[in-house]
Each structure stands twice: as C-alpha cells, then as structure tokens.
Amino acid sequence: MRFGVLQAVSQASIEVHAGRVTGLIGPNGAGKTTCFNVITGLQEPTSGKVLLEGVDITGKSPSKRARLGIARTFQKLEVFGSLSARENIMVAAEQRKSWDKSGFDPRKVTDEILEKVGIADVSEFMVGTLPTGTARLVELARALATNPRLLLLDEASSGLTEEETEEMAALLRRLVADDGLGILLVEHDMSFVMGICEYIYVLDFGRVIATGTPAEVQANPTVQAAYLGTDATEEAS
C-alpha cells in the first residue's frame, strides 16, 4: 500500500507508506503545514497531484478525503472546545457511520479509543478546559475515530510533557504495527522524530532538500546548513 503525494509548495514529492511512520521536518515556514493542507484538501495546490493508493484525489473536498481514509491533527489546536472529550471523538465516530457500513457502534468505538489514547479519565470534561497536551491527545483520538489509513500529525508532541511524549511515541508505534496505519509526522522535537520515523523528508522553502533514514538525514550537510542557517552569520556581520 502506498500513498503518493506530489506537492506544489514549489517542488516536493512526498511518499507515505502504510505501516510506517514518515517524518516531515524543516525550519519554520518551510511549507510543512501547507503540505498537510494540500493533502487533506483544505488548500488546493496550484499544480501537482495528491494520490491515495494510486487514485488521484486532487480537487476532492476535505470531507470526501476523510471518507477515503485521511485524517489529521493540527499544529494549532482545532479541537471542538465546547464539546466534552467524549463528544469530540463521538462526533467523528458517528460521522464515520455515514460511509463505513460495517455496523459498528459509535459509542463502543469512542470508549475503545478513549482507552487506547489514555484520556478516558477526562472524557467528560469540556475540551476547552483541558491542558494543551491533553487536548492534543483528544485531537489524535478524534482523528483515529474516523478509522483512517493515512494519519497526518502536525506537531503531535508540542505541549506534551516528556512522559506524555514517550507515551505518544509508544502509541504511534502500536498504531503502525497493529493497525497498519501510514503516519506522516511534522515535528520539531528532533529526538522524537529520529526515534520514531523510519524515513524522513526535509523541507526548506517548499523544496525537499533531503530524504532518507534518520541517520542519513542527520549526516546530510545540506540539512545541517538549513537548520543552522549558513547565511545567518553573513547577515550578522
């Protein structure tokens, strides 16, 4: 199974494979979130295509893409703040009913996911009152409730404590190994990225400047230049 993406931030071709975590890193403004928006249909690319298992889904609405198995979280929280954590997940599970006719019970699915993500104890709280880290988990849980094949996580670990970050990493590994999800991850926490991703794309100014395994990427001089900023020293002088 393969998700292919050709993305027109300027030139970036990104492939996400099922059953593994792919990382997308790059300095601020590199186009990572734009890339996510294009894949989920919140933004239309001026050129280029989004392919899901070889099928062109460019131009399809975000809700159609959700039906086809794409789910995401957001860099800046997009939770339903005036619903409880349970309702946040339930609304996604109920929505899934409209295309998934496997006869599941949304309530049961919601309970399972609450357990899986580890937020069952705050399920009755309104999400607006939850700390950011917990709210991020609610967002992840909501994405999972649509039963996606491709999961896009935008800065999943920001706002999480160290402990929570480890739990998150373990959860993502389980999702990939057990459920065969393809995960695309945008992340600033490098140890998190390097620890969990099998393959990494490095984006800068809308271009993929490096690809490879974590070790390859870390050794890449172009990447180091982009992150440390070669011309920053020039400007200062």
Place this chain on the structure above:
Amino acid sequence: MRLKFSPRLIPAVVVALIVAFVVHSNWGSASVTGQTIATFLVVGIALGGVYAISAAGLVVTYATTGIFNFAQAAIGCFLAFCYWQLTVQWGLPTLVAIAITLLVIAPAIGIALDRVIMRRLRDAALVVQLMVTVGLMLTFMGITLTIWSPKSPRSVPHFFEDTKGVQIGDVIATWHRIITVAIALLVAVALRFLLYRTRLGISMRAVVDSRSLAGLTGAKSSVISGASWSLGCMTAGLAGILIAPETGLVVENLALVIVVAAAAAAIAQLKSLPMVFVGGLIIGLSEGFSSVYLNFGTDWNYAPQAIPCVILFIALLFLPQARLETGKVRLTKRTERLTKPWEAALGGGVMIVLVGAWANGWIPWFSGTTFGERSAVWLGRGVGFLIFGLIMLSLVPLIGWAGQVSFANFAIAGIGAVLFSHFGGQNGSPVGILIVMLVCAPLGLLIALPALRLKGLYLALATLAFAEFTDKVIVRHPNMIDPSATGVLFKPLDIFGVHISSDAADRKAFVIFLIVTFAILFFMLELMRRSRWARRWIAMSDSPAASATIGINLTTTKMAVFMLSGAMAGFAGCMLGLSQGALRVDSFPMFVGLPLVLLLAVQGVRYPVAAFMGLLGLASFPALSEVMGNPSWLTQVSLIGPGIAAVAMAYRPEGAVFYSGRDLAGLLPWRADAREEKALLDQRTRDQDIGRDEINDLGISRAFTREKVAQLDRVLSISDAVDEHPMVVSTGVTK
C-alpha cells in the same frame, strides 16, 4: 487558444437576464433622452458618493479591528441630529457645526467605543462581536429618539439651499449634490493618502496583514484601533449629514443606510477601498435609474427601497468561496455538563406551572389585580412575549450551536404569519400550521444559501438584507397582506375543543397553549443537544476545518440547522398571526427582529433556557413600568437597554444563563458534581497559569502588570531597553 470559461459566468448571465426582465416589465413612462440620463446620473452619483463614504468607514474599521460595525449608520444618524441641533436649533454657522460634529463629537464617540467595548471584542466569537454592535445600533437609535422626539418633524437644509445650482445640459445639479460628490472624492483621496502616506495609516495597514507582527514593529495597537474607530464614526457622521436632507431627518431612514453601506462593503469584499466607491456608485446609480425610469406600480410600491438588499444578495453570489481557515479556534475555559433529560423535563414543567399559575392569576401581580384573575391586557401581552420567546428558541440551535448568526427569523415568522392567514388560519385548521412550517423550513435555507459558502459575517448581512426585503417588498404586496381587508383574518384555533385566538376570552387558553408548546420545544431541544445532530453543529461551529477533515459535509450540515430553525420560526409566525388577528403591512419591520437576537445572546445563546429568561426579560419592562406608575424615564431606559446589553456582552460573552447557572448549579442538592467540578477547575486554572511557578520563585504573587514586568526585568537584570517594546511584553505574557 482555449476559451477561458469562468464558472461565475452562468450565474452572471442569469442575474443579468432577471434584472433585464424586471427592468423591462416595470419600465415607466420616461423615455431615454439626454435630460433623463443626466438626471439619473446626477441623482445616482450623488447618492453613490454618500453610500461610499459610509461604507468606506465601515471597511476601514472592519479591516483594522476585525469588527463589522452594524452601528455605523445609527452613529451617523445620531451625528446628523447633533449637526441639526448645532445649526438649525442653535444657529451656528454650517462649517462650525460640521467641524464640531465631525472633529469633536465623532472622534469622541469612536475613542470611547474603542476603549470601553471594542478592545475586549478583538478575539471574541463572531456572535458576540455582531451582537455588541447591533446593541449599539439600537442604542444610538434609542438615544436619538429620546433626545429628539420623533413627534416634531425636523429637516436638515441642503447646502446652499437657496441657490439654483449648476445647469448641466437641461438638468440642474443642486450645489448640495455637487458638494456631496466633491466630498466623496475628497474622502477617497484623503483615505488613500492616510493609509499609504502617513505613519499611522501604514501601521493600520500593517495591522490588517498581521496584528502580532505589527505589534512587534512598535505600532501601538491602542492608537490604531482608536484611530480607526474615530475614522469610522467621522465617515458615518459625514454620510449622515450629507444624506439627511435627501431622506429626511428620520431615525429609521438614516439607520437603514447600514444595509446600503453593507452592500457596498460586500462588493468590496470588506477590504478594497476603491471597490467600496465602485460599490457605492453601483447602488446609487441603480437607485437613480429606478427613480427616473422605472415604475413598479402600486403592488410593488416599496420595491425601490429594497434595491440595496438585492444588490447585496447579488454581490454575495459572486464573492469567492471562503477558505477553511485554521488556527482561529478560541478555547474558552467553560465547564458545563449536559442537562439530563429528567432535568430538562423538570425545567419545562416548572415553566408550565409558573406561567400557568400567572395566567390564572394565582401569582399576585402588582397593583389592581385580584387573586384568581389576570387582566385581558396582560394576558395579551403574555401571548406576545411567549411568541417572541418561541422565536428566540428557534435561534438557539442556529446561532448558539451551529454558530450561524441570522437576523432573519423574525422576518420568517412574519412570512409565516402571512402564509397562515392564507392556508388554514382563516378556518382555524391546525393542519395549516404544519403547512406553514413545511414552507418556512426551506425558506430559512433559501436565505442562507448565498452565504453558506462564505464566512459567517456575510450570512449576518444576507439575513439582515432579507429581513429588510421582507418588510419592504414581500409582505407589502397586496396578495400577501391585503391592506384593504378589515377585521380579524383568523378563525380561533381548535385544540381538543379549546378555542385559541386573539379574542379576550380565549387569551388565557392561548397563554397556556403557548407555554406548553414552548416547554415541549424546550425539552426537545435539550434532548437534541445530546444527539449527534447537535454535536455535529457545535463541532462545525467550533472548528469548521477540523469538522471537514473528519468527514462532515459543512454545507448539508448547515442546511439542516437552517431548516430546523426556519420551521420553528414558522410555527412562531402562525402564533404571531393568530395573536394579532388582523395583519398590517407594517407589522414586521427589521428593527423588531434585532432586539430578540440580542436579548437571547445576552442570556446565553447556547442554552434553550435562555429563551425563557429572555421572554421574562421582555416582560420585565412593562411589569416594572406598571409597578412604578409608568415613569417616562423607564421608557428611556428601555431605549438604551440594548446598549447596556451590548456592554454586558463585551464583558460577559457567554451570557447570563451561563454565569448564573455555574454559580447556582452547586446549590442544587443533586449537583455535587457541580461543586466538585468548580473546585477542580479552579485548581486546574491555577496550575495552568503561564509562568506561575516562575513568578512564585521570584516572589511576585500576582499576575503580570507592566510594572511587574519591569520589576522582573530588574530581577533578571535585563536592561531598561525592554520598555521600548511594550507590545511584545503585553501580547506575550499577560494573556
């Protein structure tokens, strides 16, 4: 070469054909000659200039502060009256009066609004922003009506009224019109200069692009917002003074300019100043054209007044689709627990018992009432309040849950009343109510259709325009309400043998019937809040982008809530018709619908019970008035009441029901959870406070103030230079 085919071409052609048809079929007796063309141009350009001035202020304020000021024209109206007072009444020279009005009073209003209210609204929900300015609009109208009683007619003279004007061909352009056009051009040039050539203007434009970045460059947001509100008030006043001689110094007429200004602003997509002037001209010329060439006949007598509404609708059709934005989610620290079904049933029961007891006269009611009997006058008022309560209830799912701000429900109810007089009402058939509800449901949808794909503000504008259109065109057609018909149009409604009508003898039954249906609808809404429909609506309102990415089809989801709300408003409309007995063409003015939305919003638009509190609020004024022996100051208080409500909303955006509910829930014996949750939440908020630990470590016990920041800086031995960038400090830390 490939021919480029725009998807907007088809609606453009359709609209053009419809306009051509309307023009053709209503062509008057005037023939197209040089003279008529010149007349229509002179009238149209002058009108367009005034509209553009008002709309330009609207756009500048909106672009720099993010708040669409519904009070714009009402402020202009107030200032026009000030100008009248200064010139006509006190005899000041015209220029002095204009200077005082526009350079002293207008900026003072602008700065006061900014200081007291608007700054608090920057990050408020759209509902709150809109409701506050609507409240202000009603207030400025109220204040004007209070100071300058409408009983004595006034008029503002044209500039150089006694002179003849300038001869252009066969047409005389009055000096007033020439001056108007000149001023409009001047305003356009001045605004352009201000925004592109002055430091203040450049900062204002920077704020449009990015508020936080503008802050970093040292632009003072307080100065900028103060300036743009002042500018908004000045243009409003200028437009008011210029147009008052044409429309007459009448509050409603002047306040209605808001619809025109909104249409021009919509053409400009609320951002482009040159397009504002184009938009103003389009509307002005259309009105000029219609006044010279078209004759709508007696049936559509008022149609010309609806031209701005129609243009607004057309403009909405051609606006580009709004992008689903992310990063705009506001998280409020609001705990609430869903009402349990039995609690909702209990609440509905309490409502029925309370109102039922009141209707039977078991609750003593002030002076002159005997126990066991309620006067027919008061029962009649009770019917009215309950119907308004039903309309407010219809807004709860629409505005409160789905976040779709609509001003149209009173108009829909009006149409419902008219429809009921044709279908079923005239022979007392309850089936008629069903028919009306079935018609009103898609009607609610139809109004929303052009705005569904746009951002929420445009929906509010579209519904405002529809409310005006209903008042001016729909209900005025003799086939809708026959102005010559006399007497009661409705037969009493027969509910299980009990008669319900506007008749004095049937009023008690009417009240009971209404409170029972109100309580049932209340109960159903509370149940619905626990259903997947309400969840979906709230999700869509909280984050449209996230809703779309979990598979929610935003368009159909919105359509559903509009249909529900429309049907409920239709029901209220049937009752409205029944209670009025005879329908009059002027029964459904747009300005009546607005306070209802405001009242609900003040009580808490998310909560069905707010509709009940709202109707009690409505009842409180006449009740107080009776107790105190009809003091005249109370009428004045009720006129500025919306302003008090507006301020209250700015400070308490969730509504009274929420704040009192939070405190009262803990008092209920079975709500131990409310007590616990409150304690927990308090703890949580304390824990979460940003930098709390650091502050404690430094021995500073309270939250950051500017002085404290300075103190912190000293402790951390950061130089005094920090003072030069106060914006960075305040946006970064105090929030």
